[in-house]
Amino acid sequence: MATTRAILVDITKCIGCRSCEQACKQIHGFPMDTEAKLSPTALTIVEERGDRFVRRMCMHCQEPACASACLVGALKKTAAGPVTYDGSKCIGCRYCLVACPFSVPRYEWTKLVPYVTKCDMCAGRQAKGQAPACVEACPVQASIVGNRDDILEEAERRILNDSKYVKHIYGSEEAGGTSVFFISDVPFEKLGFAAAPKQAMPLLTASALGDGPTVILVGGALLSGLYWITQRRALVALAEAREKSIKERN
């Protein structure tokens, strides 16, 4: 998928100005106060970790756990890269919150008709050829956007050419690969990045689900067989009893 879009965040460049936070709040019409954690009114935040600043946002996984978990298909991985949310389908089960390995989705706990909220990579803006608001707002290009392949190449180039970087692109393997990447000069564990499994999350449940039809077929056949044997036994017992009583009568 050459046209798939991706975002790269270079932690060494981030100056902690929170322009991305502000820009995101602005286009969504959220209150502008700074928040410490992701929330329904903060789809991205900048966290201070020691002397580094770390952006948090949805990772837009290639095979999103949230989308595989959502029973009504409200969450979807689009061909263009973003993982989007269709609130009109959502029933509010919150399994997506349980499933996401990066603890990204938030729930509107205070509302009477609550929805799930998360960054959608500005899918609407990107469809119109604009960059995500947060990326556009970054004064030092700590966040950049582009085709996923190009972005990965760029990330690789940076960590290979400069020895200060940790030799890992966070997001290249995590959860089977994402569409938001981080590179850093401080080990990722120290910056509060989740040690997500290095495999596509839907695979974890696929095996259990794949069993479904087999269980029905094999189990159904087995149980029917059992029932048949039980029936037959009862019939045989009945016939024997009858024979016996006839003999006795004679």
Next chain:
Amino acid sequence: MSAKSTTATGTSATRFPRISFWRTVVAIIFAAGLYSMYARFALGFKLATNLTDPQPWGLWVGLGTLCGVGLSAGGFAIAAAVYLLGLDRYRPILRTSVLISFLGYCTVCVGMLYELGIPWRIWHPIVMWNRHSVLFEVSWCVMLYTTVLALEFSPSLVEKLPWVRVRELYLRWHHSILIALVLAGTLLSSMHQSFLGGLYLITKGRLDPLWYSPYLTTMFYLSAIPAGLAVTIMAIYLCVRSLNARVDMNILSDVSRVIAPLLAIYGVFRVVDLINRDATQYLWMWREATGLFWLEIALLVVVPLVLLNLKKVRENPMYLYWTCAVIVMGFMTNRLNVSITALQTSSAAYYVPKWTEFAASLATITAAAVAFRYAVIYLDILPKNPPRERWLVPSAPAQA
């Protein structure tokens, strides 16, 4: 009907203080439940629960759904034993176990309405499909199996209808589909029990290693059957003690003889799985999760196995009752561990359910218990002892 209710009031009148105490308790629970209902639907999650983003599923899922479904496993197990395996000696307790399962699934469905953020969209999974979602399969299993249970249970109600024609037609139709129902019920229920474990497969790396296993599905299935049977034993014991039911207590010890090996299999499976996954080192770590793990294993496996091994326990209904209570507590500890405590270290959440969450769950369970009581009193669920002389009225002998 009226004849039976006279009997019921007759028995309760002789034990007035005790019943009135329980009535008060039930009234208090329902009052608290009503407030919780108001809190949940008029004030919202924030005020009705202590749920947060790191702890999006709490008591209502852990207790209401996971325990509710698991403890309702008795119905399919007994139905399969009677109809598919031809174990006729369990037939006298068949209706009871089906009734328990049916009521159990009803509480699960009611619980869903509390649980879902937008409960009036509960039908969405019928038309909006995502075959990759374990929860999707779970929701279909709930829908289908609740229907199957309602149908399995329906004769108890239909046979009380005053219209002979309707009764006969219905019962004949029911008889013709019964085996199909039992077959479908066994499969659906088995899948459902396993899929509830499957829900947590996606939490790899976050669920504590003492619980996370690729075989969560099998474990949920293996533990549900003995726990469901334990609930059946408890319910029947209570019916005999306080509802004048007439049951051969030997059936209960028969059931307990099945429970013991099932628990043993489950225990062995857990141990082998821990060894296989190289997770045994967590067994001896000094941390809260390990303590809870041992509590769970003690209550669900070790203590019941020791007790059930004693002849005195197997053959004394009251001892059996308490042993089953231990199993049920162990089972609930397991489900609450998987759904709440074993996820807390990784999510850094500290969740204690709000009182309204407890009240809502308790009220739903109490409602089911009350419904069960009245069903046993008014319907032919269990054979009853002949009422005492002065209440004696002519009525058809109840059949199993």
